[in-house]
Every structure is written in C-alpha cells, then in structure tokens.
Amino acid sequence: MTKIDPRTEIKEFLRSRRARITPERAGLPAYGGNRRVKGLRREEVALLAGVSVDYYVRMERGSLAGTSDGVLDAVASALQLDEAERDHLFHLARQSRAPGGPRRRRPTATVRPPLQQVLDAITDVPAWICNGRYDVLATNHLARALYSPVLTDARRPANTARFVYLDPEAAETFFVDYDRIACDVAAKLRMEAGRNPHDEELITLVGELSTRSELFRQRWASQDVRLHRSGRKRLHHPVVGRLDLDVESMELPADPGLLLTVYTAPAGTAAADGLALLASWAGNPAVSRLPAGSGG
Template sequence: MATMDLRADIREFLSSRRARIAPEQAGLPAYGGNRRVKGLRREEVALLAGVSVDYYVRMERGSLAGASDGVLDALASALQLDEAERDHLFHLARQSGAPSGPRRRRPAVKVRSTLRQVLDAISDAPAWICNGRYDVLAMNELARALFSPVLADPRRPANTARFVYLAPEAARDFFVDYDQVAGDVAAKLRMEAGRNPHDEELIALVGELSTRSELFRQRWASQDVRLHRSGRKRMHHPIVGRLDLDVETLGLPAEPGLHLTVYTAPAGTPTADNLALLASWAATQQTLPTEFDARNG
C-alpha cells in the first residue's frame, strides 16, 4: 500500500455505516417492499442529519473539509455511531481539511528511563508500552515471559499485529478468543490510520498485512474502528497454561500516541497462581528484548 487514500476511506466508512441501519432503526417509514439500497438511502441520512442531500452526497464522496463540529455531530447521530466511530469521523474530517502531505517517517521513539522504572516497579503483573501501530517498545520481565510467543519472531520491534495475522497458527494457540483479537487489532489500526494517514511505517504495516493475510484484508475492509480500552484477555501460555487476565490500557499524556498496558488477575484465582508460576519460570530464562528495550539505550 503506497499511501492511504483519505477520500476513499471517508467514502467507504460513511457508506458502510449507512448500510447497516434499517429505516425502522432510524424511526423512518420503509416505503415499498424492495429497496435497492441496503440500509438507509443518502437522502434519508441527509434528512436525519439536517443537511441538504447535495451536501451529504459530497461528504460521502470523500469531502469532509469545512464540515463544522455541529454538522459532524449531527451526522454521527444520524448514522448511530459509537464513541470510537465518532472519534474516527472527526479524525477523518480534520485530515480532510488539512493540507495534503507526503508520507513521513516518524523519528524512532525512545522510552524514557523513568517509564522503564515504572515498568520494572510493576513486578507482579505483565506490563508493556506500545504505540498505535502495535510496536512493542518496552516490557517488564513478566510481560516478556507472557508474550514469549510474540517475541519468538526475531524482527524488532516486536509487533503484535504481525503476530496475530502473519503467524495465525501460533496466535490461535495463544489467544483463546483469536477471532475477537484479530478484529480488535484491525479496528485499532484503522483508528490509527484515521489519526495519522501519512505515517510511513503505518502505511507499510497495513500494506504488508494486506498483502500477506486474506483475513486482514477482510477485517480492514469492514471499516470497523475501536478505541484502546480496558477488558479481558484469555490466553493459553505454552508453559503455564490458561490465563484469564484483566487488561487496563492507559494513554501516556506526556508521550502522545503511546499506551501503557497492564495485565492483572484477582488474588487467589487460578490465573493469579499461574502468573506467579510464570514469574518463577521467567527468572530462569534469557531476556528477549525489544529493539527499544536495551538498558544502555
């Protein structure tokens, strides 16, 4: 993929959200038994959003430049967008109004020593720092042990999106809910593309995954988006077996675009016992560093 086509992304996102809403879901009468359009018609979206049909057609053709926050809010309501989808719409609008620019490579991110100290201080829970492309930038010892299947690929920085889509057999063995994880990864990458459509490394990653994974092509084409949120991850670790982990993902305000993720389990549960066993095993293993995790960096 040489570049992100912003107009195509806008067109496909709006048309896909429109197609999933039946008229009765929007409180509109469905005249006639045979509608040629799946979901709402463009004129129905325009009516719900309080804009002219011509204006909505221009937006769905890929032009969100100049759309006010009020219009975008009305459009989000008309299309029944959730929080992530609404944020994505606003990101697309901002990019549509920005001067077009070439792809750009961001300078390599170095995780600050104080953040490394935070990771190391979290001794009883796996914790790591990653960016919006799923590059793993720093991990504590327990996270290295937990994600040893991901780190088995020598390519650095380790990237969990590549693991999910380009090592599907290993990923299916590791993630109990593989299909959900695969969908979330593609949706979060789509969200990142809306924020940073000229990011050269993101473009290269999406291109690589699209070329090598039919499943990724399908998930990417769905136009689904997700926010980084808390939740539950169920894993099957090759050493300690089943782990049902609570996941908290926090943005780092001083490091825009980076996220700290911590995996925990309630005390006294089988997963907590298995985490303790994993920590004992990790103490006997050679460290598998990420590219950005060298202590002399």
C-alpha cells in the same frame, strides 16, 4: 499499499456505516418493498442529520473540509455511531481540513528511561508499552515472559499485529479468543490510520498485512474501528497454561501515541496462581534476555 487516502477513507467509512442502518432501526418508514440500496439512502441520512442532500452527498464523496463539528455530530447521530466510530469520523474530518502532506517516516518511538523504570518497578504483574501500530517498545520482565510467543520473532520492534495475522497458527494457540483479537487489531489499526494517514511505517505495515493475509484484508475492508480500552484477555501460555487476565490500557499524556498496558488477576483465582507461576518461570535467565523492541 502505497498510501492511505483520507478521501477514500471518508467515503468507505460513511458508506459502510450507512449500509448497516435499516429505516426501521432509524425510526423511518420504509416506503416501497424493493429498495435498491442496503441500509439507508443518502437522502434519509441527510433528513436525519438535518442537512441538505447535496451537502451530505458531498461529504460521502470524501469531502469533510469546512464541515462543522455540529454537522459531524448530527451525522454521527444519524448513523448511530458508537464512541470509537464518532472519534474516527472527527479524525478523518481533521485530516480533510489539513493541507495534504507527503508520507512521513515517523521514527519508532523510544521509551524514555523513566518510563522503563516505571515498568521495572511493576514487579507482580505484566506491563508493557506499545504504540498505535502495535510495536512493542518496552516491557517489564513478566510481560517478556507472558508474551514470549510474540517476542520470538526476530524482527524488532516486535509487532503484535504481525503475530496475529502472519503467524496465525501460533496466534490461535496463544489467544483463546483469536477471532475477536483479530477483529480488534485490524479495527485499532484502522483507527490509527484515521489519526495518522501519512505515517509511512503504518502504511508499510498495513500493506504487508494486506498482501500476506486474506483474513486481514477482510477485517480491514469492514471499516470497523475500536478504541484501546480496558477488558478481559484470555491467553494460553505455552508454559503456565490458561490465563484469564484483566487488561487496562492507558494513554501516556507526556508521550503522545504511546500506551501503557497492564495485566492483572483477582487474588485467589487460578489466573493469579498462573501469574505467580509465570513469575517463577520469568526468573529463568533465558527468558529475561528476550528483547521486547528497540525502546527502553
């Protein structure tokens, strides 16, 4: 992949969302029993959004320049977009309005020393900081222990997306819900591409994954997007076994593009006992020396 073209992203995203909505789901009569298109027709989306057919066709051809937020909201409602999809549409619109730019090599963000101090102060649960490309930039000692299978890759910064797609045997062993994780990783990278389509490091990563992983190509082609949010992650650690952990991901306002992720378990559960065992194992000097990335 040599570039991420916002016009192409707009076209493929809108077409994919239109294809999944049936007239019945949209509350429209399905005239004719032999429809040539999957999902809604362009004129049906235009009707639902309250815009002319020509206007919507122009949007779906990749031009969102000059499109008001009100029209974007109307199209999002017509296509029944969820929160992540709506945000993605608005990101694409902002890129469409902005003058075209060359690929930019955004330096791998370094983590400010006070943030590393915050991580180090979190002593009872794993915590780490990554960016939207899934680069692991800084960890505390428990995160180094928890994600030791990911951090064995000699490349720095370590990258969770590469682990998921380019080391699938290890990733399927580590992530209990591997299929869901693979979907989410591609969807979050797609979201990042909408925000930063000229990011050279992101383009390189997507190109590498597309070249080397058929599964990634399939997931990327789906046009699905996801937000970094709270949830549950089920892991099988090579030393302490099964861990069902609650995950909280938080954006860092003072450091745009960085996310702090913390893994916890309710007191008295098997997962809490597993974290205690992990903490004991993390005291091993060999584990504490595992580098997370270039930051910190």
